[in-house]
Amino acid sequence: MPIELIGMIGTRKLSELDGPTVSITGGSIDPAYVRQFAQAHENAGFDRVLVGYGSTGPDGLTVASFAAAATDRLKFLIAHRPGFVNPTLFARKAATLDHFTSGRIAVHIITGGSDAEQQRDGDWLDHDTRYRRTDEYLEIVKRVWTSDTPFDYEGEFYRVKDAFSDVKPVQQPHIPLYFGGASGAAVPVGAKHSDVYAMWGEPIAAVKERIAEVKAAAPPGRSPKFSVSLRPILGDTEAKAWERARSILSRIKEIRSGTTGNQPVSARPQAVGSHRLLQFAQESEIHDKRLWTPIAAATGAYGNTTALVGTPEQVAESLVDYYDAGVTTILIRGFDPLADAIAYGRDVIPLVRDEVQRREQQAPVFA
Numbered sequence: 001m002p003i004e005l006i007g008m009i010g011t012r013k014l015s016e017l018d019g020p021t022v023s024i025t026g027g028s029i030d031p032a033y034v035r036q037f038a039q040a041h042e043n044a045g046f047d048r049v050l051v052g053y054g055s056t057g058p059d060g061l062t063v064a065s066f067a068a069a070a071t072d073r074l075k076f077l078i079a080h081r082p083g084f085v086n087p088t089l090f091a092r093k094a095a096t097l098d099h100f101t102s103g104r105i106a107v108h109i110i111t112g113g114s115d116a117e118q119q120r121d122g123d124w125l126d127h128d129t130r131y132r133r134t135d136e137y138l139e140i141v142k143r144v145w146t147s148d149t150p151f152d153y154e155g156e157f158y159r160v161k162d163a164f165s166d167v168k169p170v171q172q173p174h175i176p177l178y179f180g181g182a183s184g185a186a187v188p189v190g191a192k193h194s195d196v197y198a199m200w201g202e203p204i205a206a207v208k209e210r211i212a213e214v215k216a217a218a219p220p221g222r223s224p225k226f227s228v229s230l231r232p233i234l235g236d237t238e239a240k241a242w243e244r245a246r247s248i249l250s251r252i253k254e255i256r257s258g259t260t261g262n263q264p265v266s267a268r269p270q271a272v273g274s275h276r277l278l279q280f281a282q283e284s285e286i287h288d289k290r291l292w293t294p295i296a297a298a299t300g301a302y303g304n305t306t307a308l309v310g311t312p313e314q315v316a317e318s319l320v321d322y323y324d325a326g327v328t329t330i331l332i333r334g335f336d337p338l339a340d341a342i343a344y345g346r347d348v349i350p351l352v353r354d355e356v357q358r359r360e361q362q363a364p365v366f367a
Helices: 031-044 060-069 087-100 115-120 127-146 186-193 204-217 238-257 272-283 294-299 312-324 337-362
Strands: 004-009 048-051 075-080 105-110 151-154 159-163 177-180 196-200 225-234 307-310 329-332
Touching: 004 031, 004 337, 031 060, 031 337, 048 060, 060 075, 060 087, 087 105, 087 127, 127 151, 127 159, 127 186, 177 186, 186 204, 196 204, 196 272, 196 329, 204 225, 204 312, 225 238, 225 312, 225 337, 238 294, 238 307, 272 294, 307 312, 312 329, 312 337, 329 337
Parallel strands: 004 048, 004 329, 048 075, 075 105, 105 177, 177 196, 196 225, 225 307, 225 329
Antiparallel strands: 151 159
């Protein structure tokens, strides 16, 4: 397909509107909700869903395995932090799940932009060193997936002898690798290893600049694709969409001010991607046609927090603008996760697919 549309599933019915530290990647597990959430995305026409990672949250491989058993077509993008499972073992785990899901998984590599998150799992390496480790980790994982013979590897972080796996991925040459990271240390690693380089929802001009930066860092012969993540806020009319957006912002500010009985939360992220979103928020509340930044500012831009506000037609138009900028994967998730996923499938995804298909059919063919 010329464009891939991804959602995101959590393991219980909560969002940022339920608490200052609530994340879709953490919390308790409601199996019935996971089943319903996955099936809703499949019925809505999403290609894939992200299963997030958090240092206090459920195991993503297990969540994806359960959700895959409840669906037929939906694919899964499993977030994974290198460094806590040996690369040889992770390669076999992922290849095993690839078989049991009939080739429906991909892996999203998130090296980690928060020292506190890393330290909960016992990782005390600094930011740039973590990316050097990720480079080695992915070298080994990909060789385990593809090597027909045992191999040795000796690096700064990993040393293996006669590494080999009897089980190879269903998908060839290997399970797709997505990669997130906005820092100078991240770009060369992601450009080297990723099939899809993921970005948060930045203005179009900034996205074009980042695409050019990654392409310039890619080794000869490599040409990764690109993803952007956004939070659409829909309304039957533009006025109703803005009314809903301001209501969401008001609720988030109320929670974070402590007026609901919770303690205020510090908004000082370490991740470079978060710093970029905060800078865009400082520059303007609205970028391009309808990229709205105040929620990023209110939450400290911890994660995917920039919104597209408007009618389904307006939001679809803005999503296609990212496609025109060079993005071929778009992740969309809402602040009312299940209801919004259903609404996106009904009102937005068909419009985006139709317009992208129209563009593809009109594109010139060169002999």
